[in-house]
Amino acid sequence: MDHIEHAPTRSVFFKIRHFLQWAVFSILALFTLTTSAVVLSHIKTPGASIALAVAAIAVMAVVCVLHLTPVFTRLPRKVQWGAYIGIFPAFILMGTAVAQMEAAWERTPQGAKQAAERAKQRAIEAAAQAERDETARQFAELEKVTQELKDYQRKAEACFSFGHRLPALEETVKTSLHNPDAFQHVETILTVPDESRNNVAMTFRAENGFGAIRTATVHAQLIADDCTIQNIGEPQID
Secondary structure (H helix, E strand, O other), X not given: OHHHHHHHHXXXXXXXXXXXXXXXXXXXXXXXXXXXXXXXXXXXXXXXXXXXXXXXXXXXXXXXXXXXXXXXXXXXHHHHHHHXXXXXXXXXXXXXXXXXXXXXXHOOHHHXXXXXXXXXXXXXXXXXXXXXXXHHHHHHHHHHHHHHHHHHHHHHHOOOEOOOEOHHHHHHHHHOOOOHHHOEEEEEEEOOOOOOOOOEEEEEEEEOOOOOEEEEEEEEEEEOOOOEEEOOOOOEEO
């Protein structure tokens, strides 16, 4: 019974193992084909190492064959592990060959021209990326400032009483008037901070020394954190 129960499990395991091995072989084969094409395209370049190129392609070909699933599954376990370990030096060898071939090619007039064009293109792309990064930074800074303004406005608005009034500002202004009882509130609004950091403006009506009712505006600084009033200026007659 145990043999019958475990047989499907082993079958699934072998299928997964074979699938993964085919995936490894496919990756190795694709890498070998693409890099070999680069090496072979520059193998006749003056100064290129033909021996290194041949050795790199041969080693990668052997590694590919060893990882071909029908071959790999017939190898002893130690050889299989060796085949996996051999991938890394094979990659390094092929990478060295590609770098040597490209370096030799870039020493030729045509290769130098292409290298200069690639460098120019990379510089353009780098500049474009830097511009995108700067735009993103500015956008993030704008969002931060916008959020700070929203937070400030929320706290400042909480300082106003019914009718959008600031009692502390009104009481201070009343004490400076000729006739405090004639004070009539018109409106109090938040403003863009000026050089004196004044950020509120209160418009009101009051009686002057001649008994005439005049409209005036006074500016002051509202500290949103504790709702205190500072820097109350002189009323400006409208």
